[in-house]
Amino acid sequence: MASISPYGKRFISYLRREQIRRLIASKARIDGREVDQVRPVEVKTGIVKTADGSAEVKLGKTHVVAGVKIGLGQPFPDAPDEGVLVVNAEVLPHASPYTEVGPPDEFAIELARVVDRGLRHCGYVDFKKLSVEGGKAYVLWVDLYVINDDGNLVDAANLAAVAALKNAALPAVVKDETGAVKLDRNSRAPMPLDLEKAPIAVSVGKIANVLFLDPIFEEELSLDGRITYTFAQERIVAIQKTLGSFTQQELEAALDLAWRGRESYLASLKEVLQ
Protein backbone atom coordinates (compact mmCIF):
# COMPACT_ATOMS: atom_id res chain seq x y z
CA MET A 1 0.00 0.00 0.00
CA ALA A 2 1.49 3.30 -1.07
CA SER A 3 0.22 6.84 -1.31
CA ILE A 4 -0.31 8.06 -4.90
CA SER A 5 -0.82 11.68 -6.02
CA PRO A 6 -4.60 11.81 -6.30
CA TYR A 7 -5.13 14.56 -8.85
CA GLY A 8 -6.14 12.11 -11.57
CA LYS A 9 -9.25 11.11 -9.67
CA ARG A 10 -10.51 14.47 -8.49
CA PHE A 11 -10.38 17.33 -10.90
CA ILE A 12 -11.95 20.65 -11.74
CA SER A 13 -12.00 22.50 -15.05
CA TYR A 14 -9.19 25.00 -15.60
CA LEU A 15 -11.74 27.77 -16.22
CA ARG A 16 -13.50 27.14 -12.92
CA ARG A 17 -10.21 26.91 -11.08
CA GLU A 18 -9.00 30.17 -12.59
CA GLN A 19 -12.27 31.83 -11.60
CA ILE A 20 -11.90 30.65 -7.99
CA ARG A 21 -8.25 31.75 -7.90
CA ARG A 22 -9.00 35.19 -9.38
CA LEU A 23 -11.77 35.79 -6.88
CA ILE A 24 -9.68 34.69 -3.91
CA ALA A 25 -6.82 36.94 -5.03
CA SER A 26 -9.19 39.86 -4.41
CA LYS A 27 -10.37 38.23 -1.16
CA ALA A 28 -13.74 37.24 -2.59
CA ARG A 29 -15.09 33.73 -2.75
CA ILE A 30 -17.11 31.68 -5.19
CA ASP A 31 -19.97 31.28 -2.67
CA GLY A 32 -19.94 34.91 -1.56
CA ARG A 33 -18.30 34.39 1.83
CA GLU A 34 -15.55 36.44 3.41
CA VAL A 35 -12.14 34.78 3.82
CA ASP A 36 -12.63 34.57 7.59
CA GLN A 37 -16.19 33.31 7.44
CA VAL A 38 -17.23 29.70 7.97
CA ARG A 39 -20.42 28.31 6.46
CA PRO A 40 -23.55 28.06 8.64
CA VAL A 41 -23.32 25.11 11.02
CA GLU A 42 -26.26 22.99 12.10
CA VAL A 43 -25.74 20.47 14.91
CA LYS A 44 -28.32 17.90 15.98
CA THR A 45 -27.77 15.24 18.61
CA GLY A 46 -29.50 11.97 19.45
CA ILE A 47 -30.48 11.31 15.85
CA VAL A 48 -29.66 7.58 15.95
CA LYS A 49 -31.50 5.71 18.71
CA THR A 50 -29.52 2.48 18.31
CA ALA A 51 -26.23 4.23 19.10
CA ASP A 52 -25.05 5.07 22.63
CA GLY A 53 -24.56 8.62 21.41
CA SER A 54 -24.97 10.31 18.06
CA ALA A 55 -24.88 13.62 16.26
CA GLU A 56 -25.28 15.06 12.83
CA VAL A 57 -23.43 18.11 11.59
CA LYS A 58 -24.19 20.11 8.51
CA LEU A 59 -21.45 22.54 7.60
CA GLY A 60 -23.04 24.24 4.63
CA LYS A 61 -23.80 21.28 2.36
CA THR A 62 -21.20 19.03 3.97
CA HIS A 63 -23.05 16.43 6.01
CA VAL A 64 -21.45 14.14 8.60
CA VAL A 65 -23.12 11.70 10.99
CA ALA A 66 -21.22 10.54 14.07
CA GLY A 67 -22.24 7.50 16.10
CA VAL A 68 -20.74 6.41 19.40
CA LYS A 69 -20.91 2.80 20.49
CA ILE A 70 -19.55 1.85 23.89
CA GLY A 71 -18.11 -1.54 24.69
CA LEU A 72 -15.93 -3.26 27.25
CA GLY A 73 -12.43 -4.28 26.34
CA GLN A 74 -8.79 -4.42 27.29
CA PRO A 75 -7.05 -1.13 28.04
CA PHE A 76 -3.81 -0.36 26.20
CA PRO A 77 -0.85 -1.95 28.00
CA ASP A 78 0.86 1.45 28.39
CA ALA A 79 -2.27 3.00 29.96
CA PRO A 80 -3.85 0.21 32.05
CA ASP A 81 -5.99 2.59 34.12
CA GLU A 82 -7.58 4.44 31.20
CA GLY A 83 -10.44 3.88 28.78
CA VAL A 84 -9.90 3.35 25.08
CA LEU A 85 -10.89 5.64 22.22
CA VAL A 86 -11.20 4.36 18.66
CA VAL A 87 -12.07 6.81 15.90
CA ASN A 88 -12.97 5.54 12.46
CA ALA A 89 -14.15 7.49 9.43
CA GLU A 90 -15.81 6.40 6.23
CA VAL A 91 -16.56 8.60 3.29
CA LEU A 92 -19.66 6.91 1.92
CA PRO A 93 -20.06 6.33 -1.83
CA HIS A 94 -23.01 8.73 -1.49
CA ALA A 95 -20.67 11.58 -0.61
CA SER A 96 -19.40 12.65 -4.04
CA PRO A 97 -18.98 11.34 -7.57
CA TYR A 98 -15.29 10.80 -6.74
CA THR A 99 -15.88 8.40 -3.86
CA GLU A 100 -15.61 4.69 -4.54
CA VAL A 101 -17.03 1.71 -2.66
CA GLY A 102 -14.38 0.07 -0.54
CA PRO A 103 -12.45 0.18 2.70
CA PRO A 104 -11.39 3.63 3.97
CA ASP A 105 -8.71 5.15 1.73
CA GLU A 106 -5.85 7.34 2.92
CA PHE A 107 -8.09 10.43 3.04
CA ALA A 108 -10.61 8.72 5.32
CA ILE A 109 -7.84 7.28 7.49
CA GLU A 110 -6.21 10.68 7.82
CA LEU A 111 -9.59 12.26 8.64
CA ALA A 112 -10.15 9.77 11.46
CA ARG A 113 -6.64 10.14 12.81
CA VAL A 114 -6.73 13.96 12.86
CA VAL A 115 -10.05 13.94 14.75
CA ASP A 116 -8.67 11.22 17.05
CA ARG A 117 -5.55 13.27 17.87
CA GLY A 118 -7.64 16.28 18.82
CA LEU A 119 -9.92 14.25 21.10
CA ARG A 120 -7.09 12.31 22.70
CA HIS A 121 -4.97 15.20 23.94
CA CYS A 122 -7.45 17.89 24.87
CA GLY A 123 -8.84 16.62 28.18
CA TYR A 124 -12.44 16.70 26.89
CA VAL A 125 -12.94 13.04 27.81
CA ASP A 126 -11.63 11.96 31.21
CA PHE A 127 -10.16 8.61 30.19
CA LYS A 128 -9.15 7.83 33.79
CA LYS A 129 -12.84 7.58 34.69
CA LEU A 130 -13.36 5.01 31.92
CA SER A 131 -11.40 2.25 33.57
CA VAL A 132 -13.42 -0.69 34.87
CA GLU A 133 -12.56 -3.08 37.69
CA GLY A 134 -11.04 -6.43 36.80
CA GLY A 135 -8.49 -4.99 34.37
CA LYS A 136 -11.11 -3.94 31.84
CA ALA A 137 -11.93 -0.56 30.36
CA TYR A 138 -14.70 1.17 28.49
CA VAL A 139 -14.02 1.33 24.76
CA LEU A 140 -15.49 4.37 22.99
CA TRP A 141 -16.01 3.64 19.31
CA VAL A 142 -16.56 6.87 17.44
CA ASP A 143 -17.62 6.27 13.84
CA LEU A 144 -17.74 9.24 11.51
CA TYR A 145 -19.87 8.75 8.40
CA VAL A 146 -19.66 11.31 5.63
CA ILE A 147 -22.94 11.44 3.74
CA ASN A 148 -22.25 14.46 1.56
CA ASP A 149 -18.83 15.96 0.86
CA ASP A 150 -18.93 19.64 0.01
CA GLY A 151 -15.47 20.18 1.42
CA ASN A 152 -13.78 20.58 4.79
CA LEU A 153 -14.67 17.17 6.20
CA VAL A 154 -12.20 17.57 9.08
CA ASP A 155 -13.94 20.53 10.73
CA ALA A 156 -17.40 18.99 10.27
CA ALA A 157 -16.37 15.50 11.46
CA ASN A 158 -14.63 16.95 14.51
CA LEU A 159 -17.76 18.90 15.51
CA ALA A 160 -19.85 15.76 14.99
CA ALA A 161 -17.54 13.68 17.17
CA VAL A 162 -17.58 16.27 19.97
CA ALA A 163 -21.38 16.52 19.86
CA ALA A 164 -21.92 12.74 19.69
CA LEU A 165 -19.68 12.17 22.72
CA LYS A 166 -21.67 14.80 24.64
CA ASN A 167 -24.84 13.01 23.61
CA ALA A 168 -23.51 9.61 24.72
CA ALA A 169 -24.36 8.01 28.04
CA LEU A 170 -22.20 5.39 29.70
CA PRO A 171 -23.90 2.00 30.22
CA ALA A 172 -23.51 0.64 33.77
CA VAL A 173 -21.08 -2.17 34.44
CA VAL A 174 -22.71 -5.18 36.13
CA LYS A 175 -21.55 -8.66 37.08
CA ASP A 176 -23.28 -11.71 35.66
CA GLU A 177 -23.78 -15.07 37.52
CA THR A 178 -20.21 -16.15 36.81
CA GLY A 179 -18.79 -12.89 38.18
CA ALA A 180 -17.72 -11.62 34.75
CA VAL A 181 -18.33 -7.92 34.05
CA LYS A 182 -20.68 -6.83 31.28
CA LEU A 183 -22.59 -3.73 30.23
CA ASP A 184 -26.19 -2.99 31.21
CA ARG A 185 -27.57 -0.58 28.64
CA ASN A 186 -30.75 0.03 30.68
CA SER A 187 -28.83 1.80 33.39
CA ARG A 188 -26.63 4.71 32.35
CA ALA A 189 -24.41 7.46 33.70
CA PRO A 190 -23.34 10.66 31.94
CA MET A 191 -20.04 10.62 30.03
CA PRO A 192 -17.13 11.97 32.08
CA LEU A 193 -16.52 15.10 30.01
CA ASP A 194 -14.92 18.47 30.63
CA LEU A 195 -17.06 20.56 28.29
CA GLU A 196 -14.73 23.56 28.52
CA LYS A 197 -12.03 21.50 26.85
CA ALA A 198 -13.98 20.39 23.77
CA PRO A 199 -11.53 20.28 20.84
CA ILE A 200 -12.34 22.47 17.86
CA ALA A 201 -10.65 21.73 14.52
CA VAL A 202 -10.32 24.66 12.15
CA SER A 203 -8.98 24.19 8.62
CA VAL A 204 -7.32 26.99 6.67
CA GLY A 205 -6.96 26.90 2.90
CA LYS A 206 -4.44 28.82 0.81
CA ILE A 207 -4.97 29.94 -2.77
CA ALA A 208 -2.81 32.54 -4.51
CA ASN A 209 -1.13 33.37 -1.15
CA VAL A 210 -4.50 34.24 0.42
CA LEU A 211 -5.52 32.32 3.54
CA PHE A 212 -9.17 31.56 4.15
CA LEU A 213 -11.39 29.45 6.41
CA ASP A 214 -13.61 26.47 5.67
CA PRO A 215 -12.84 25.61 2.00
CA ILE A 216 -15.73 24.16 0.00
CA PHE A 217 -15.25 21.21 -2.35
CA GLU A 218 -14.46 23.27 -5.44
CA GLU A 219 -11.99 25.38 -3.51
CA GLU A 220 -10.35 22.20 -2.21
CA LEU A 221 -9.71 21.15 -5.80
CA SER A 222 -7.97 24.50 -6.40
CA LEU A 223 -5.85 24.68 -3.25
CA ASP A 224 -2.15 25.54 -3.05
CA GLY A 225 -2.04 24.67 0.62
CA ARG A 226 -4.11 23.49 3.51
CA ILE A 227 -3.56 23.16 7.26
CA THR A 228 -5.78 22.23 10.19
CA TYR A 229 -5.30 23.56 13.72
CA THR A 230 -7.21 21.97 16.58
CA PHE A 231 -7.72 24.02 19.74
CA ALA A 232 -8.88 23.11 23.22
CA GLN A 233 -9.41 26.27 25.24
CA GLU A 234 -6.33 28.40 24.47
CA ARG A 235 -4.10 25.38 23.72
CA ILE A 236 -3.17 23.93 20.35
CA VAL A 237 -3.78 20.18 20.62
CA ALA A 238 -3.32 19.04 17.02
CA ILE A 239 -1.98 20.31 13.71
CA GLN A 240 -2.03 18.62 10.33
CA LYS A 241 -0.66 20.20 7.18
CA THR A 242 -2.36 18.33 4.36
CA LEU A 243 -1.25 20.15 1.23
CA GLY A 244 1.40 22.45 -0.17
CA SER A 245 4.05 24.44 1.68
CA PHE A 246 3.91 27.37 4.11
CA THR A 247 6.35 30.04 5.27
CA GLN A 248 6.64 30.70 8.98
CA GLN A 249 4.72 33.96 8.53
CA GLU A 250 1.92 32.11 6.75
CA LEU A 251 1.79 29.51 9.53
CA GLU A 252 1.37 32.26 12.12
CA ALA A 253 -1.26 34.06 10.05
CA ALA A 254 -3.11 30.78 9.52
CA LEU A 255 -2.98 30.13 13.27
CA ASP A 256 -4.55 33.52 13.99
CA LEU A 257 -7.19 33.02 11.32
CA ALA A 258 -8.01 29.54 12.65
CA TRP A 259 -8.34 30.98 16.14
CA ARG A 260 -11.03 33.33 14.83
CA GLY A 261 -12.81 30.41 13.10
CA ARG A 262 -12.83 28.57 16.42
CA GLU A 263 -15.18 31.22 17.83
CA SER A 264 -17.77 30.54 15.10
CA TYR A 265 -17.63 26.77 15.56
CA LEU A 266 -17.84 27.08 19.35
CA ALA A 267 -20.94 29.26 18.98
CA SER A 268 -22.59 26.55 16.87
CA LEU A 269 -21.89 23.98 19.60
CA LYS A 270 -23.14 26.23 22.39
CA GLU A 271 -26.52 24.58 22.80
CA VAL A 272 -25.08 21.08 22.65
CA LEU A 273 -22.30 21.77 25.15
CA GLN A 274 -24.35 22.88 28.14
Add this chain to the structure above:
Amino acid sequence: MKKPPVPLLQNGLRADGRAPDQMREVQIQVGTVSNADGSAVVSYGATTAVAAVYGPREMHPRHLSLPDRGVMRVRYHMAPFSTKDERKSPTPSRREIEISKVLREALEPAVMLEQYPRSRIDVFIEILQADGSTRVASLTAASLALADAGIYMRDLVVGVSVGLVDGTVVLDLNGLEDNYGEGDMPVGYMPNLRRFTLLQLDGAWTREKFLEALGLAVKGAEYVYQVAREALKNRYMAIAEEIYGR
Protein backbone atom coordinates in the same frame (compact mmCIF):
# COMPACT_ATOMS: atom_id res chain seq x y z
CA MET B 1 0.24 11.93 31.58
CA LYS B 2 2.08 8.61 31.82
CA LYS B 3 5.04 8.50 34.19
CA PRO B 4 8.39 7.92 32.43
CA PRO B 5 10.73 5.18 33.76
CA VAL B 6 13.55 7.76 34.04
CA PRO B 7 13.34 11.57 34.35
CA LEU B 8 13.13 13.06 30.86
CA LEU B 9 14.90 16.27 31.87
CA GLN B 10 17.35 16.73 34.72
CA ASN B 11 19.62 19.72 35.38
CA GLY B 12 18.77 20.98 31.91
CA LEU B 13 19.90 17.75 30.21
CA ARG B 14 17.80 15.03 28.63
CA ALA B 15 17.75 11.33 29.58
CA ASP B 16 20.37 10.54 26.89
CA GLY B 17 22.59 13.44 27.98
CA ARG B 18 21.65 15.86 25.19
CA ALA B 19 20.90 19.55 25.58
CA PRO B 20 17.30 20.51 24.65
CA ASP B 21 18.41 21.99 21.30
CA GLN B 22 20.76 19.17 20.36
CA MET B 23 20.23 16.60 17.62
CA ARG B 24 21.33 13.00 18.06
CA GLU B 25 24.22 11.97 15.83
CA VAL B 26 23.11 12.37 12.22
CA GLN B 27 24.57 9.87 9.77
CA ILE B 28 23.76 10.05 6.09
CA GLN B 29 24.91 7.98 3.16
CA VAL B 30 23.68 8.48 -0.39
CA GLY B 31 23.58 5.83 -3.14
CA THR B 32 23.41 2.72 -0.99
CA VAL B 33 20.94 0.67 -3.08
CA SER B 34 22.69 -0.02 -6.37
CA ASN B 35 19.61 -1.13 -8.33
CA ALA B 36 17.60 1.97 -7.47
CA ASP B 37 17.80 5.18 -9.49
CA GLY B 38 18.47 7.00 -6.23
CA SER B 39 18.82 5.97 -2.61
CA ALA B 40 19.91 7.11 0.84
CA VAL B 41 20.25 5.83 4.40
CA VAL B 42 19.62 8.32 7.18
CA SER B 43 20.15 7.72 10.89
CA TYR B 44 19.14 10.05 13.70
CA GLY B 45 20.71 8.27 16.65
CA ALA B 46 19.24 4.76 16.71
CA THR B 47 16.51 5.56 14.17
CA THR B 48 17.43 4.33 10.70
CA ALA B 49 15.50 4.88 7.47
CA VAL B 50 16.42 3.54 4.02
CA ALA B 51 14.87 5.26 1.01
CA ALA B 52 14.98 4.08 -2.61
CA VAL B 53 13.64 5.96 -5.63
CA TYR B 54 12.63 4.43 -8.95
CA GLY B 55 11.66 6.70 -11.75
CA PRO B 56 10.60 8.62 -13.59
CA ARG B 57 9.06 5.56 -15.20
CA GLU B 58 5.86 4.65 -16.95
CA MET B 59 2.74 5.00 -14.85
CA HIS B 60 0.76 1.84 -14.27
CA PRO B 61 -2.20 1.71 -14.30
CA ARG B 62 -2.21 4.08 -17.25
CA HIS B 63 -5.53 5.75 -16.36
CA LEU B 64 -3.93 7.17 -13.21
CA SER B 65 -1.28 8.97 -15.25
CA LEU B 66 -1.65 12.70 -15.85
CA PRO B 67 -1.12 14.45 -19.18
CA ASP B 68 0.48 17.56 -17.65
CA ARG B 69 2.61 16.22 -14.81
CA GLY B 70 4.00 13.17 -13.13
CA VAL B 71 2.50 11.46 -10.13
CA MET B 72 4.34 10.42 -7.02
CA ARG B 73 3.93 7.18 -5.15
CA VAL B 74 5.26 7.08 -1.61
CA ARG B 75 5.36 4.16 0.76
CA TYR B 76 6.50 4.49 4.38
CA HIS B 77 6.83 1.14 6.05
CA MET B 78 8.29 -0.19 9.28
CA ALA B 79 10.11 -3.51 9.29
CA PRO B 80 8.53 -6.07 11.69
CA PHE B 81 11.74 -6.12 13.74
CA SER B 82 12.17 -2.34 13.91
CA THR B 83 10.40 -1.70 17.21
CA LYS B 84 11.44 -2.43 20.78
CA ASP B 85 8.30 -4.31 21.78
CA GLU B 86 6.59 -7.25 20.04
CA ARG B 87 7.04 -7.99 16.35
CA LYS B 88 5.11 -5.44 14.32
CA SER B 89 2.81 -6.94 11.73
CA PRO B 90 4.14 -6.19 8.23
CA THR B 91 0.60 -5.34 7.07
CA PRO B 92 0.47 -1.55 6.62
CA SER B 93 -1.19 -0.02 9.68
CA ARG B 94 -3.46 3.04 9.61
CA ARG B 95 -0.50 4.97 11.01
CA GLU B 96 1.75 3.89 8.13
CA ILE B 97 -0.92 4.74 5.57
CA GLU B 98 -1.32 8.22 7.04
CA ILE B 99 2.43 8.77 7.20
CA SER B 100 2.83 7.65 3.58
CA LYS B 101 0.29 10.33 2.66
CA VAL B 102 1.81 13.17 4.68
CA LEU B 103 5.29 12.30 3.41
CA ARG B 104 4.06 12.36 -0.19
CA GLU B 105 2.51 15.76 0.48
CA ALA B 106 5.75 16.88 2.12
CA LEU B 107 7.83 15.88 -0.92
CA GLU B 108 5.50 17.04 -3.72
CA PRO B 109 6.08 20.78 -3.15
CA ALA B 110 9.83 20.19 -3.68
CA VAL B 111 9.62 17.98 -6.78
CA MET B 112 9.04 19.53 -10.20
CA LEU B 113 6.41 17.01 -11.19
CA GLU B 114 5.41 19.18 -14.16
CA GLN B 115 8.69 18.04 -15.77
CA TYR B 116 7.49 14.43 -15.87
CA PRO B 117 4.12 14.20 -17.66
CA ARG B 118 2.51 10.75 -17.88
CA SER B 119 5.20 9.31 -15.59
CA ARG B 120 5.44 8.25 -12.03
CA ILE B 121 8.16 8.57 -9.45
CA ASP B 122 8.24 5.89 -6.78
CA VAL B 123 9.66 6.55 -3.33
CA PHE B 124 9.97 3.60 -0.99
CA ILE B 125 10.98 4.13 2.62
CA GLU B 126 11.73 1.37 5.08
CA ILE B 127 12.35 1.89 8.78
CA LEU B 128 14.94 -0.68 9.85
CA GLN B 129 15.27 0.52 13.42
CA ALA B 130 12.90 2.86 15.24
CA ASP B 131 13.74 5.10 18.18
CA GLY B 132 11.43 8.08 17.65
CA SER B 133 11.33 10.64 14.81
CA THR B 134 11.00 7.94 12.13
CA ARG B 135 8.85 9.98 9.76
CA VAL B 136 11.23 12.93 9.70
CA ALA B 137 14.30 10.73 9.21
CA SER B 138 12.30 9.15 6.35
CA LEU B 139 11.66 12.54 4.83
CA THR B 140 15.36 13.46 4.79
CA ALA B 141 16.21 10.06 3.30
CA ALA B 142 13.47 10.32 0.66
CA SER B 143 14.44 13.79 -0.53
CA LEU B 144 18.12 12.76 -0.77
CA ALA B 145 17.16 9.64 -2.71
CA LEU B 146 15.14 11.83 -5.10
CA ALA B 147 18.11 14.16 -5.56
CA ASP B 148 20.40 11.16 -6.06
CA ALA B 149 18.04 9.91 -8.77
CA GLY B 150 18.52 13.23 -10.57
CA ILE B 151 14.88 14.24 -10.21
CA TYR B 152 14.36 18.00 -10.71
CA MET B 153 13.76 19.61 -7.34
CA ARG B 154 13.22 23.11 -6.01
CA ASP B 155 15.03 22.32 -2.76
CA LEU B 156 15.84 19.44 -0.48
CA VAL B 157 13.25 18.68 2.19
CA VAL B 158 14.81 18.06 5.58
CA GLY B 159 12.86 16.47 8.40
CA VAL B 160 13.31 17.09 12.11
CA SER B 161 11.04 16.58 15.08
CA VAL B 162 10.55 18.90 18.02
CA GLY B 163 8.68 18.08 21.17
CA LEU B 164 7.57 19.26 24.55
CA VAL B 165 9.27 17.53 27.48
CA ASP B 166 8.56 18.69 31.04
CA GLY B 167 7.46 22.03 29.62
CA THR B 168 10.70 22.48 27.65
CA VAL B 169 10.88 22.53 23.86
CA VAL B 170 13.39 19.92 22.68
CA LEU B 171 14.84 18.95 19.31
CA ASP B 172 14.84 15.46 17.75
CA LEU B 173 12.69 13.30 20.04
CA ASN B 174 13.89 9.79 20.78
CA GLY B 175 11.47 6.93 21.43
CA LEU B 176 11.36 7.54 25.18
CA GLU B 177 10.54 11.24 24.76
CA ASP B 178 8.02 10.43 22.06
CA ASN B 179 6.20 8.01 24.41
CA TYR B 180 6.30 10.05 27.59
CA GLY B 181 6.63 13.68 26.49
CA GLU B 182 3.72 16.13 26.45
CA GLY B 183 3.86 16.88 22.77
CA ASP B 184 5.35 15.94 19.45
CA MET B 185 5.74 18.07 16.33
CA PRO B 186 7.28 16.54 13.19
CA VAL B 187 8.44 19.17 10.71
CA GLY B 188 9.57 19.08 7.09
CA TYR B 189 11.47 22.17 5.91
CA MET B 190 12.98 23.42 2.67
CA PRO B 191 16.02 25.37 3.97
CA ASN B 192 16.68 27.49 0.87
CA LEU B 193 13.07 28.40 0.17
CA ARG B 194 12.33 28.69 3.91
CA ARG B 195 9.07 26.85 3.59
CA PHE B 196 7.47 24.14 5.69
CA THR B 197 6.15 21.14 3.78
CA LEU B 198 5.40 18.82 6.69
CA LEU B 199 3.78 19.98 9.89
CA GLN B 200 1.94 17.82 12.35
CA LEU B 201 1.44 18.25 16.06
CA ASP B 202 -0.11 16.52 19.01
CA GLY B 203 -0.10 17.17 22.73
CA ALA B 204 -1.07 20.43 24.39
CA TRP B 205 0.84 23.52 23.29
CA THR B 206 0.52 27.20 23.99
CA ARG B 207 0.93 29.56 21.05
CA GLU B 208 4.30 30.68 22.46
CA LYS B 209 5.66 27.14 22.80
CA PHE B 210 4.46 26.30 19.29
CA LEU B 211 6.26 29.29 17.79
CA GLU B 212 9.37 28.53 19.84
CA ALA B 213 9.24 24.95 18.52
CA LEU B 214 8.95 26.17 14.92
CA GLY B 215 12.09 28.26 15.43
CA LEU B 216 13.99 25.33 16.94
CA ALA B 217 12.84 23.08 14.08
CA VAL B 218 14.32 25.52 11.57
CA LYS B 219 17.61 25.54 13.47
CA GLY B 220 17.66 21.72 13.55
CA ALA B 221 16.74 21.46 9.88
CA GLU B 222 19.52 23.84 8.87
CA TYR B 223 22.01 21.66 10.74
CA VAL B 224 20.74 18.42 9.15
CA TYR B 225 20.77 20.15 5.76
CA GLN B 226 24.51 20.75 6.05
CA VAL B 227 25.12 17.06 6.78
CA ALA B 228 22.77 16.07 3.93
CA ARG B 229 24.53 18.37 1.46
CA GLU B 230 27.91 16.94 2.39
CA ALA B 231 26.61 13.37 1.93
CA LEU B 232 25.21 14.23 -1.49
CA LYS B 233 28.47 15.92 -2.49
CA ASN B 234 30.50 12.92 -1.32
CA ARG B 235 28.40 10.68 -3.49
CA TYR B 236 29.17 12.70 -6.60
CA MET B 237 32.82 13.19 -5.71
CA ALA B 238 33.09 9.41 -5.52
CA ILE B 239 31.51 9.04 -8.97
CA ALA B 240 33.76 11.74 -10.42
CA GLU B 241 36.83 10.04 -8.99
CA GLU B 242 35.74 6.75 -10.48
CA ILE B 243 35.41 8.32 -13.93
CA TYR B 244 38.29 10.80 -14.05
CA GLY B 245 40.61 9.43 -11.40
CA ARG B 246 42.15 11.75 -8.84
